[in-house]
Structures are given as C-alpha cells and as structure tokens.
Amino acid sequence: MIVLKGAEVSARLKEDVQELLGRFPVGSRVPVAAIVRVGERPDDVSYERNVIKRIAAFGMEARVYVFPADIPAAEFVREFQTINEDKEIDGILLFRPLPAHMDGRLFERLIRPEKDLDGISPVNAAKVFAGEADGFAPCTAEAVIEVLKAYELPIEGKRAVIVGRSMVVGRPLAMLLLRENATVTVCHTKTRDLGKICREAEILVAAAGRAGMLTKDETAEGAVVIDVGINVDQNGKLCGDMVWDGLETAAAAATPVPGGVGAVTTAVLAKHLAQAAWRSRQTMDASEQEA
C-alpha cells in the first residue's frame, strides 16, 4: 500500500505557487493574507500557527488580526469590513464558528469573493457547485483533489464514494470530483448498507468526522482511500475516520492521519492566496488599460 504523504503534496503545491509568484512583475508587492480570529480557541490558535508558517514558507506574508471574544457584533463588522476593503490585503481567512452573539452567515455574504481563501462566500459556493474553475473551494475539499493529482492517481471515470455531506468537505468535494469526471456517490448518516456502497468505491473518501467509522472491511481491493477525519482517540492521540490497522490488505493507497490531507490544507490556502493576488493584479491591469 502506498502511503500518500501530505508533505509531498505540499512540496508540489509550493513549486506551483513559486512558479506563479515568479510571473509577477519585478518589484511587485508580496501577497498578503489577513488571518482574522475572534477569541482564543486553542484549535484556531494552533491552525493559525501552521497557516502563518506555510504562507511564509511559500514566500508570502500573513497578518494576524485578533479580536476579544466579547467584541460587540457591530464593532467586529466594522473591523472586518476595514480588512475586507484594504487594498493591501489579497486574501482573508476568517476563523469560524464566530462567538454566539454574532451572525456567522453575515460574514459569508460580506467577504469579498475574490479574497475568500476558504471558499465561504455564496458566490464561491455557486461556482464550485456549477463546476467552474475561477472560484475558491473550501481548502480541505480541494486538498483531497491535490493529493490524488500529486500522486497521479486517475480520477476520470472512477467511482468515488464520499462518506459525509458537510459544506466544508462532502458537498464541495463531490462537485470537485465531478469536475474531474469521477462518478460520485455521497453517503451520510441515513445511508443504508454503507459497507456495500463503500466497497464499490475505487476512490473512498472518509469525511464523516467519526473516529474509526470505516475499516478495511468497507474497502474494496485496490481502492484509494482518502481520510479527511481529524479526531482524537481515547488515548488523546490524533486519528482519522479510517481504522489504519489492516488497511494494507485491501487499499492500494491511503492517506495517514496525521500527515495526510490535514498537512495539505494550509498549502491549498497558500495557493489560493497566490491566485487571489494574481487575479487582482490581472483585474487591475485590465482596468488600467481600459482607463
């Protein structure tokens, strides 16, 4: 069984990003991401650290905007809009969920779609839904595609089964796989005979967020297994949705947890930042030429 390593996928994405940055005119401003966090949730702080490191490693800049968890909603809207309209900010990552006194959905509509690095805007959701390439998909969903592509695992014509239907992974990933011409099935908690359906998969994606919910017994001989789950087991250790033990008797390839898809997500975010900066420069050039 090939172990699909996130680090190798990220290395490939780094090359793509640096190739893109190399096409920026000499003397261009380095792309800048705004990381917007309200409160001090440990998961957010830890992911933020990884994002900053990744963006720096890819040759770009991240600025962190932290607000107290009890900031009045109206004040945070004003602060967010200042960042959103700041011409020096190319992309934005907003940590969610926001505190309960705020309307989280409001920021999906407020965020400028062209700066929306994690694909939360309805404009980007509609583009992903329609199979259009010029929007931003949620980073975790796109990370799955990047793993398959980096390892040159064919997608077209394959039967892909996704377990999970969230707006962060399952639904957008279904659309991304469809765009790559896979035949896509989406399973969820109401699916009957889940094992049988999973065993039909040539590409099996576990994205239910439940530790150990799938095993080698639900895996077809020769399948590619992508584990999007990030859970904590009873010993406090990180684990995925798949039981790793014995998986090699069925799967041809699989992503480990940690070190698989999770290690690619921040690299996709950094790629989105470079793309956002590139596109905004194209737009500016076009409007200058018109002017």
Add this chain to the structure above:
Amino acid sequence: MIVLKGAEVSARLKEDVQELLGRFPVGSRVPVAAIVRVGERPDDVSYERNVIKRIAAFGMEARVYVFPADIPAAEFVREFQTINEDKEIDGILLFRPLPAHMDGRLFERLIRPEKDLDGISPVNAAKVFAGEADGFAPCTAEAVIEVLKAYELPIEGKRAVIVGRSMVVGRPLAMLLLRENATVTVCHTKTRDLGKICREAEILVAAAGRAGMLTKDETAEGAVVIDVGINVDQNGKLCGDMVWDGLETAAAAATPVPGGVGAVTTAVLAKHLAQAAWRSRQTMDASEQEA
C-alpha cells in the same frame, strides 16, 4: 407499474398554492410574475403559453415582456432592471439562452434572488448546494421531488442514481435528494459501466437529454423511474430519455413523457411565485413593524 402522472402532482401543488394564497390578508394584491423573453424562439413561446395558463389556473397573474432579438445589450439591461426593481412584480422568469450579443451570466447576478423563480441566481444556487430550504431551486429539479412526494414514494435512505450533471437538473437535484436523505450518485458521459450503476438505483432519474439512452435493462426490479428528458424522436414525437416499452417488467413506477415531470415544472414555477409573494409580504410586514 404505476404511471406517475404530472397532472396529479400539479393538482396537489395547486391545492398547496391556494392554501398559501388563502393566508394572504384580505384585499392583498394578487401575486404577479414577469415573463421576460428576448426574441421569438418557438420553444420559449410554447412554454410561455403553458406558464401563463398555469399561473392563471392557480389564481395569480403573469405579465409578458417581449423584446426584439436584436435589442442592444445595454438597453435590455436597463429594461430588465426596471422589471427587477418593480415593486409590483413578485417573481421573474427570464428565458435563456439570451441572444449571443448579451452576457447571459450577467443576468444570473442581476436578478433579485427573492424574485428568481427558476433559481438561476448564484445566491439561490448556493442555498440549494448547502441544502437550505429558503432559496429557489431550478423548477425542473424540484419537480422531480414533487412527483416523489405527491405519490408518497419514500426517498429517505433510498439509493438514487441521477444520469446527467447539468445545473438545470442533475446537480441541483442531487442536492435536493440529499436534503431528503437519499444516498445520491451522479453519473454522466464519462461514467463507466453505467448500466451496472443504474441497476443499483431504487430511484433512477434519467436527465441526460438523449432519447432512449436507458431501458428496462438498466432498471432494477422495483425501481422508481423518473424521466426528465424531453426529446423529439425520428417521427417528430416527444419522447424521454427512457425507452418506455417493456419498462413495466422492471420498474414499480415511472413518469411518462409527455405528461410526467414536464407537466409539473410550470406548477413548481407557480408555487415559487406564491412563495416569493408571501415572503416579500413577510419582509415588508417585518420592516413596517420595525419602522
């Protein structure tokens, strides 16, 4: 085999709409739809006639706005915006594709989402994608759900296979079926072994737009078959994507063409009009109470 008749589904939708209209305050203005057509394409003119008849039969009003096929693009934008902003217009149906000298995508963004009877706005697409109930789905996709519900055919936990991935039927229908807790597979031209996958379906939806592409041989014993195709055969007669002959040896129920899903689409459009009018009155009441 039960023949699933569009007329019966529409009759049920008429009751729903009249129940909703009955809840409008006494003396309320009748909901008004604007049908916006550029040019004289015979298919559009014929569908328009059906829409007007249906809206009238449901107790509402349709106004037709026709523009010459060679209207300058900028002029049509102005005309469309006047209709879009008209407070007496509750819903809009815009015939597409528009003539080649116009940017059809522009109108998807311009149309007010709350008047968007056929779900072309990205805002409504994003809502359908996310499984939210307060947007408008494309009428044909929703008509499939209405057929299943009117005949009390269970959806939850069923394996649904959709052949076709357009933004008018396949993709939105996948999301609507997912919302009803079906396990959903989307097939298309790149799908391998289509027959095998179709034979796994408890609900089989043919939405590829190709006459006779599926037969009883691709239909599981006891399946519910929904035929969304509207094609013209070599004798000039309307036919669906399914070959009807012999289907009764496999399917438990099926929609005919004509007289199946196609006969429900305008009823869904009329339902959307009543809903649009209802929601705009709710919003107005709320803002009056605030004022």
